[in-house]
Amino acid sequence: MTFDPRKAGLTLAAPLLAIVFAVLVTSIVLAAAGDPVGTVWQTIFTQPRPRNVVNIINAASVLYLSALAAAVGFRMNLFNIGVDGQYRIAAFAAAYVAGEAWMPGKLNVLFSILVAVVVGALWAGIAGLLKVTRGVSEVISTIMLNSIATALVAYFLRQVAEKGSNNIHTTTIPASSQLAGFKLVGDAPNAIYTLSVLAVLAGIFYWLLLNRTVFGFNLRATGMSESAAVASGVSVKKMVVVSMLISGGVAGLIGMPLLFGDAYNYGLTFQTGLGFAGIAVALLGRNHPVGIALAALLFAFLNEQSNSLQLKAGVSNDIVNIMQGVIVLSVVIAYEVVRRYNNAAEQRRVAAQLAASRQAEEVPA
Amino acid sequence: MSEPDLIAVRLTDIGKRFPGVIANDQVNVTVRRGTVHAVVGENGAGKSTLMKILYGVQKPDSGTIEVDGQEMSFHSPSDAIAAGIGMVFQHFMLADNLTVLENVVLGAEKLYGSGDRARTRIRELSSAYGFDVDPDRLVEDLGVGDRQRVEILKVLYRGARTIILDEPTAVLVPQEVDELFENLRGLKAEGLTVLFISHKLDEVLAVADDVTVIRRGRTVTTVDPKHTTARQLAELMVGSELPSPSTETSTVTDVVQLSVRDLSLTDPLGGRDLLTDVSFDIHRGEVLGIAGVEGNGQAELVEAIMGMRKATGTVALGDVDISAWSTARRREAGVGYIPEDRHRHGLLLDAPLWENRMLGHQTQEPNRTGPFVDRRGARNDTDRIVAAYDxxxxxxxxxARALSGGNQQKLIVGREMSGNPVLLIAAHPTRGVDVGAQAAIWDHIKTARREGLAVLLISADLDELIGLSDSIQVMLRGRLVGSVDPQTVTPEQLGSAMTGAGVPA
Known part of the structure; x- marks a missing residue:
């Protein structure tokens, strides 16, 4: 593959401009509300302390998995909005299995992860089946499945929780299956989740699958032009079901680093909303494995750094949500502008090169 | 022509450069008022750029525009509209869920409001030019011809005296083309001027009063269609003698390669059957042409043979019944497919050429190794195609998006000829392709045919059909209604057979 520095520069320019634009808009909001604009940025863009660095990496790895799950669908124009429900129901199932500890130590971890992948895949697969058999839009069905997942998890949580306790959660995972994490950041008291490794593995898997396999080619072809994919022999129905299964399977991984590295059970306090954040991160990262990693780090950084806003600047950390929203909106526009510009530039370049060769040919005539 | 007050539009020495490309270079066109003036040229000759300049979409780098003898400088289409120039683009810009009246008035409410005054005005225009369009019908209920009339009405409503039509017949069936030409004569009779861009030369000769030929951004000449043939016009367009598609000695063998029996297809929307009992054989080394007015089932026939549509009846490749096979399996068995619409069915526009080389052949050598893409194999073979097919x-x-239509098509032809296909389904293989590429594509088909390839050829270009085919079947309303001998039939006879006027004996 040839590397085109101009094209790469343009691709990077779009998200950078979006961030600058978001800072501007957020500043206007802050100023309008009479909040201290300078202090807010100082707080957010200060160098994070070691424990914050660990938190950022942990949050980013989870966001990364969530974004990958959405991105698999996006690459074939399949909008799996149900990552949120898929990861919660998968995490619940895995937590239940891990709590029951049918297997010893680390084997218990592996088995639970497998359960999470299967449950996530099946839950997403429902939407895939509905789409290919009944023509139900996956956007609608996955959103509805999110609600059903919430109700199901709440119901089963009651069933498995200790009776009479206010603390509703699955049985806590035995200590032999709890993962201590990596103490990679020097002075930090906390550790990086062991299962952050899943994010790295999933990223490599995603890249290999999409760019190096015939299946990935078919998936991307379907995303670029469904009619051309059909004419080329791709069975779009099969692709829809398989992609939903893969997307849901990856979604199943989202809760795993948290479950085995921090929460040790699935309860009312288990982190929610990761699925929707993943959609935004996938958009910002342009469904590219490296782009998504950068976007996940950025979002995790903003979330972590905004925690002390209330304390230091007297500003609600919800301001960061505004900023993230503006980044995503403006980056979508910026990518489209860059895409059109690149198309036009390439067409001009090709025409120019061909015109030059044509003139050379014309000389003898 | 020398009377200045009879000149509606005069373009003098128009030049327009895009970075690296000269789109227009000293173009001179003089359009007489009250005439239909055609501008013809190959794809990429600069016709569209010229019209966009006249309509104010683009500014010329040099040259002058005169309208009714006055020099003009247009900064936007609204300046052009104010000067009485309107343009109808190839792709309609109508809101389906609004009525004709609402579509026409949209954006021009200041002229006659949006109520009864506007309705009256539209009725006046419609009857004055013989349009017969009801202002209160919903656009979604209208056919293509009527939609085009609505587009022209929009332009007239805004007071245009000179109307530019960009490839107006590209979307029409022959009867609609006749109606359009009747409308254009109506406009002309009322003193309006029509500028008509096309590369369908027979149509140009049928309707135009003057024809200006553009080649590579320059005006070649303006000719009188009464004393010019389509062939002369084509030669002016390309600047050289035209290649001819004629085949040499027959290479037809007696081995049947494709056997289609009783192929039928019902319309999922409940209309008349799309295909009815279609049966034919193609032998190795034979080109079977299907002649027919577009929309008579040719596209459906192709898609049924490719396995993209479920039809009843049998399709056999050699001795093997492939009726139940998927598209992928048919392709793997050696069926090449040049689709009618290369952008919809033949290319991934945003993917590089080497990935487009894989499309349709992603499960075959040299593009795969096991479950993985063989990047090196695919890229090397793309290099081969690029060189061999120019x-x-x-x-x-x-x-793929950055390439011209002709080069995109050459890539598709090269791809579909790869891996020794036994059957080639070629739907309009040279549509929208310049003459040089057309000759090359014909040569490739002829060469492959000599080597035993069976070809199903669908084409609207009757010269191509007669020149390449060993036998021709005529298709009408989803049925094969007769065969003609390409050795003896003339395009005129074939044309009348296609409309159901009977097959010549």
Whole structure:
């Protein structure tokens, strides 16, 4: 593959401009509300302390998995909005299995992860089946499945929780299956989740699958032009079901680093909303494995750094949500502008090169 | 022509450069008022750029525009509209869920409001020019011809005296083309001027009063269609003698390669059957042409043979019944497919050429090794196709979108000829392709035919059909209604057979 520095520069320019634009808009909001604009940025863009660095990496790895799950669908124009429900129901199932500890130590971890992948895949697969058999839009069905997942998890949580306790959660995972994490950041008291490794593995898997396999080619072809994919022999129905299964399977991984590295059970306090954040991160990262990693780090950084806003600047950390929203909106526009510009530039370049060769040919005539 | 007050539009020495490309270079066109003036040229000759300049979409780098004898400088289409120039684009810009009246008035409410005054005005215009369009019908209920009339009405409503039509017949069936031409004569009779861009030369000769030929951004000449033939016009367009598609000695063998029996297809929307009992054989080394007015089932026939549509009846490749096979399996068995609409069915516009080389062949050598893409194999073979088929591109990493139509088509032909296909389904293989590429594509089909390839050829270009085919079947309303001998039939006879006027004996 040839590397085109101009094209790469343009691709990077779009998200950078979006961030600058978001800072501007957020500043206007802050100023309008009479909040201290300078202090807010100082707080957010200060160098994070070691424990914050660990938190950022942990949050980013989870966001990364969530974004990958959405991105698999996006690459074939399949909008799996149900990552949120898929990861919660998968995490619940895995937590239940891990709590029951049918297997010893680390084997218990592996088995639970497998359960999470299967449950996530099946839950997403429902939407895939509905789409290919009944023509139900996956956007609608996955959103509805999110609600059903919430109700199901709440119901089963009651069933498995200790009776009479206010603390509703699955049985806590035995200590032999709890993962201590990596103490990679020097002075930090906390550790990086062991299962952050899943994010790295999933990223490599995603890249290999999409760019190096015939299946990935078919998936991307379907995303670029469904009619051309059909004419080329791709069975779009099969692709829809398989992609939903893969997307849901990856979604199943989202809760795993948290479950085995921090929460040790699935309860009312288990982190929610990761699925929707993943959609935004996938958009910002342009469904590219490296782009998504950068976007996940950025979002995790903003979330972590905004925690002390209330304390230091007297500003609600919800301001960061505004900023993230503006980044995503403006980056979508910026990518489209860059895409059109690149198309036009390439067409001009090709025409120019061909015109030059044509003139050379014309000389003898 | 020398009377200045009879000149509606005069373009003098128009030049327009895009970075690296000269789109227009000293173009001179003089359009007499009250005439239909055609501008013809190959794809990429600069016709569209010229019209966009006249309509104010683009500014010329040099040259002058005169309208009714006055020099003009247009900064936007609204300046052009104010000067009485309107343009109807090839792709309609109508809101389906609004009525004709609402569509016409949209954006021009200041002229006659949006109520009864506007309705009256539309009725006046419609009857004055013989349009017969009801202002209160919903656009979604209208056919293509009527939609085009609505587009023309929009332009007239805004007071245009000179109307530019960009490839107006591209979307029409022959009867609609006749109606359009009747409308254009109506406009002309009322003193309006029509500028008509096309590369369908027979149509140009049928309707135009003057024809200006553009080649590579320059005006070649303006001719009188009464004393010019389509062939002369085509030669002016390309600047050389035209190649002819005629085949040499027959290479037809007696081995049946494709056997289609009783192929029928019902319309999922409940209309008349799309295909009814279609049966034919193609032998190795034979080109079977299907002649027919577009929309008579040719596209459906192709898609049924490719396995993209479920039809009843049998399709056999050699001795093997492939009726139940998927598209992928048919392709793997050696069926090549040049689709009618290369953008919809033949290319991934945003993917590089080497990935487009894989499309349709992604499960075959040299594009795969096991479950993985064989990048090196695919890229090397793309290099081979680019060289062998003269695809003009800077690199195989260029996206398909950046290539001209002719070069895209050459890539598709090269791809579909790869891997020794036994059957080629070629739907309009040279549509929208310049003459040089057309000759090359014909040569490739002829060469492959000599080597035993069976070809199903669908084409609207009757010269191509007669020249390449060993036998021709005529298709009408989803049925094969007769066969003609390409050795003896004339395009005129074939044309009348296609409309159901009977097959010549």
């Amino acid at each position: 695809v003009r591109t800077p690199s195989i990493d260029t996206t």
